[in-house]
Amino acid sequence: MNARTRTSSALAVALPALLLVACAGGERLPAAVQGEAPSTSAAPPAQTFTCPADQQEVGDLAPKSYAPDGPLPSPDDLPAGSTMAAIRASGTLRVGVSADTLLFGARNPQTGQIEGFDIDMLKEVAKAIFGADDDTVYDLLDIVVIPYSQRIPKLRSGEVDIVAHTMTINCVRWQQIAFTSEYYTSGQRVLVEATSSYQSIDDLAAAQATVCVPDGSTNQENLARDYPQITAVAVPDISDCLVAMQSGAVQAITGDDTVLAGLQVQDPATKVVGENFSFEPYGLGIAADRVDLVKFVNALLAEMRDDGRWQAIYDDWLAAALGPQSPPAARYGRTEG
Template identity: 30%
Template sequence: MKSIKRIALGIGLLFFTFIMTGCGEAAADVDIAERIDEQETPILNWGVKADTNLFGYYNIESGEVEGFDIDIAKALTEEMTNGTGEAKFVEVTSKTRIPLLKNGKIDGIIATMTISEERKKEVDFSDVYFNGGQSLLVPEDSEINDIEDLTEDHTILAIKGSSSTQNMRELAPQVNVLDLENYGEGFVALQSGQGDALTTDSAILLGMIDTNPDYRLAGSNFTDEPYGIAINKGQENFLDRLEKALETIQGNGVYDEIYDKWFGEILPADSPNTASTSTTGAANNAPENEGESGDNQ
C-alpha cells in the first residue's frame, strides 16, 4: 500500500512539475506587444535589483523598490502603453534574472545588466540606457584624476576574484593592487588609508558616493560596459516598441530628469564624464573601448 502511495505521489509531483513548466513556457511564448494592445490596463513585469543603491533598492519606509532602473521602467511602460499601463516589479539577482525571463515570469530585465556577446546568445538587448564601466573611487582631495595619473607609488584596492583586479593589472601594471574580500572591506580600507583608490564598476562606486559625499570618481570609466534592457528572443515587436520608447524618453527630457534625480549631485547628465545616454549625455560620453568587469553585472 505504501509503495502504491509513493508511486501515486511521484506521479502527482511529476504532473505538477509538467503543468508549471508548461505554464511558464506558455507565458514566455505570448507576444508581449499583442498582449499590451489587447489588455485594457496593460501590465509589464520588470525584473529589477532590490539591493543596489541608486539603481534598485528596497526602501523599508515606503515598502517599495526604488531607484533609477525602477523609474526608467515606469517611464518606458508609460510610453509603450500610451499612459494606460502599469509597471510591476519582480526582484532578481544576477543568477535568477535570465531564468525568470525565459519562463515568462518577467517581460524584461532592467537591472544593471551589461550587454555582452555571450548574453546575446540567450537574450535580446535594447540600446544602451546607462554607460557603465570600471572606474576609480578616491577621496575628494586626492591628486588622482584619471587612471593615467597612477604610478608605482600608488596602491589600488580591488575585490578578490573580480575582473576589475585583472583589468587594473593589465591597464596599470605599475601599481600595487591589494585584493580584498568584498566592497565593504574595500571601502573601509580606502577610508583608513590602506590604498589610494578603490576600483570596481562605476554603478557600485556611485552608490558609495551617495552615502559618503567626501569621495568622488577619478575621471571617466576606463572600460566600456554599457547596460541594456534584456528581453526574450522571439519578441521582435516588443523589442521594437521598447527601442522606440527608450529613444523617445532619451530625446524629450524624461530620461535626464530621472538621471539627475538619482545621479545629479554626483555625476550630472550634462557633465563631461556623465553616464547618461540621452542626446546630451551620449555626445559627452561616447564609448571608446569595450570590456566587461562583471562585478555587479
C-alpha cells in the same frame, strides 16, 4: 498597495546591508536594501558563450539593436499575439532590478519602494503597455530583486520580462539575450577611502592591492583580463563591496562610475579616482526570442529621447552626482536570425 517584490536566493548569503545614508538639502537618498524572502525558481544550466574575434570588444557593433517597426502603438492597440499583449493580459510587468544600487535601483526606507533611474525606465515601459499613470504604475511592476550574476539567467528562465540593472551591452551577452538600444553610457572607475593615496587603477595594480568587484559583472571581467596583478574579491552586490572596504577587507572598489557615485553618496568618506578605463553602454535586457518587445521598447526610448522624458529622469536622479548629460543616440542595424 505596493508592487510585489521578490528576491533571488543568491542574495540570501549577502553581507549585512549598509545603512549609511547621507541626507542633504532634502534630496531623496534611499538606503541599501536588506535581506528579503528569496525566490527559488531554477535558472537554465550554465553554458559557455564565445564571440567571433572581430566582435570581442564592445566597439561599435554591440550597442546596435533592432530598429522599431514604426511609431509606438497605444496601450489599447497592441498587436494581437504579441509579447506586449500577453504582458498586458497578465496584469503585471515582471522586472529584474537591483535594490541596493543607490540612484539606479535602491529601496527607499520611508516608502518601502525601490527607486532610481532604472526603475523610472521600467515605469515608462509599464505605462506604454498598460496605460497607467504616475500614481498607479508602480503597482503594475512585479519586482524581482536579483544580483548581478542572475540578470541573464532570470531572463533565460522566463522569470522576468525585462531587466534594468546597470547592464552593459556586449557581444557575449548578445549570444544569450537581447538588448534594447543604449539608454545610458557609463565607464569603469575606482572608489577608495577619502584618505587613500591610490589615485587610479594602475596604482592599485602596482601595489598588488585587493579590490572588490560585483560578481558576474563586466567590471569583474575587465579586472581579470587587464589587471591580473590585483586580487579581486567578487561579491553578489555592490553594497557588499562598501561593507568590505569599510571593514578594511579590501583597499578599493571597482565598478561603473554611475554605481560608484551612489556609493560615494552613501559614504561621503570615500572618493572616486582615476579616469574611466572601460566603455559600458547600458541596455535593458530582454529574452532573445522576444524581439517584438525589444522593438516596442526601442520605439518607446526613441520617444523619450525626443520628448524630454529621458532628460527629466536623468536630471531627477543622476545630474547632481554625475553632471549634465544628454541621452545616448540609438544605434540600430541588428537583424533577426
